[in-house]
Amino acid sequence: MxxxxxxxxxxxxxxxxxxxxxxxxxxxxxxxxxxxxxxxxxxxxxxxxxxxxxxxxxxxxxxxxxxxxxxxxxxxxxxxxxxxxxxxxxxxxxxxxxxxxxxxxxxxxxxxxxxxxxxxxxxxxxxxxxxxxxxxDRIMDEGTNVRMFLHPCCDVIPDTAFLAVHTRMEADALILSYRLTRPAGMALQTFQHLRSHFNELDLADRYRRMGLEHLGGQYPALCRAYGPGEDAGRVAEKLIEGAEDFEEVSGPNYWVAKLYRSLAGNEDFCDGGFESVRPQPH
Known part of the structure; x- marks a missing residue:
């Protein structure tokens, strides 16, 4: 968005x-x-x-x-x-x-x-x-009388953080869950508009699936950061650096930046749990 x-x-x-x-x-x-x-x-x-x-x-x-x-x-x-x-x-x-x-x-x-x-x-x-x-051909949500989708050419997308992702390791698998949160001071109608756009385009599931696919491409870089010394801190630093780069270009609510920041705070993922995203051989 x-x-x-x-x-x-x-x-x-x-x-x-x-x-x-x-x-x-x-x-x-x-x-x-x-x-x-x-x-x-x-x-x-x-x-x-x-x-x-x-x-x-x-x-x-x-x-x-x-x-x-x-x-x-x-x-x-x-x-x-x-x-x-x-x-x-x-x-x-x-x-x-x-x-x-x-x-x-x-x-x-x-x-x-x-x-x-x-x-x-x-x-x-x-x-x-x-x-x-x-x-x-949908335009208005009859229940809220709010436009169902953002107009990328006309709407000003808020620069406050409204997209969040929860990450956890479960049985050696990485589980991602994207959601919207209403930040303090955001008008209810603005949040309803964002939420409608998010839900109607099925972005939670699309971000989840593409996030896992994206991380597969990052697997070699995560392995190098972890290194022979199994440095989980360096993996977290690598993820934070990536998040900052994405935020500078695409803003604080870019779905990849949010993913990187969440994973940087996930000790299990950083300490070898990234093996869960190793690409499978074809």
């Missing part, structure tokens, strides 16, 4: 270029809807990040279909926009989960309900396929 920079692009120019590249009759339909679409863009920017309850633009059914078609059947300008959004180094890792490669564009407001935002750059969020599939 992290914020990402907006793409420096003029949304009006994007709309005009894509509309001009479409064939008739969709070109004419998009141009006829231009005023309503651009007004919707302004409404989105004015409301952001609380865009979950925006009114739908008054488009005709053919205009709605043309707007969706502008995204799903790509023209050269749409292909260029996709590339500009996805190929930035800053969004190489999915901002929804912080785990996988950003390989798709998620419509934060779904294009089926809000076709006016089908090609609006601020509504197109780089994401991994897993998060895009899990998010689907």
């Amino acid at each position: 992290r914020s990402i920079p907006m793409l420096a692009v003029d949304a009006t120019d994007v709309f005009d270029e894509i509309a001009a590249a479409k064939l008739q009759p969709r070109r004419g339909l998009m141009r006829a809807a231009r005023a309503e679409v651009l007004a919707a863009y302004q409404g989105y920017e004015d409301a952001a990040p609380e865009v979950g309850e925006l009114d739908e633009a008054p488009l005709t059914d053919p205009q709605k279909e043309a707007m969706r078609h502008a995204f799903t059947v790509e023209t050269q300008p749409m292909t260029a926009l996709r590339g500009d959004l996805l190929k930035r180094i800053s969004v190489a890792r999915c901002p929804f989960c912080g785990i996988s490669e950003s390989s798709t564009l998620d419509h934060y407001l779904p294009k089926e309900q809000y076709p006016e935002f089908s090609i609006f750059p601020k509504n197109l969020v780089p994401s991994c396929a897993v998060c895009n599939t899990r998010k689907r």
Whole structure:
């Protein structure tokens, strides 16, 4: 979970270029809807990040279909926009989960309900396929009236510690358990928003599984730190150093940094328990 920079692009120019590249009759339909679409863009920017309850633009059914078609059947300008959004180094890792490669564009407001935002750059969020599939077309939590997912382009992710992981050794196996905690001073609605995002994207289990996989790759380094003298303290120091490096780049709630800090305080893991993450031969 992290914020990402907006793409420096003029949304009006994007709309005009894509509309001009479409064939008739969709070109004419998009141009006829231009005023309503651009007004919707302004409404989105004015409301952001609380865009979950925006009114739908008054488009005709053919205009709605043309707007969706502008995204799903790509023209050269749409292909260029996709590339500009996805190929930035800053969004190489999915901002929804912080785990996988950003390989798709998620419509934060779904294009089926809000076709006016089908090609609006601020509504197109780089994401991994897993998060895009899990998010689907959901927006608001009816029980809390809170948006179900963070908007990486618009929401400011708190820099106070809210992600935690508990680690323990059990029968020579490492057990990981990720959870969210509400820090002092955090507004309830902010925490509900974070918790909904965390739960709906199944991040506790995804972090657990990827954490174990990640540690397998660190096994040789942990062995070197432990050394012939079986120096558990050096293993803990190595983990703290790694946590600090990750925190400097990705912030205090990065799931790998949290894992390293928890393991650094786990005496059993540091004192040879890391053998539990030794990669198994294929």
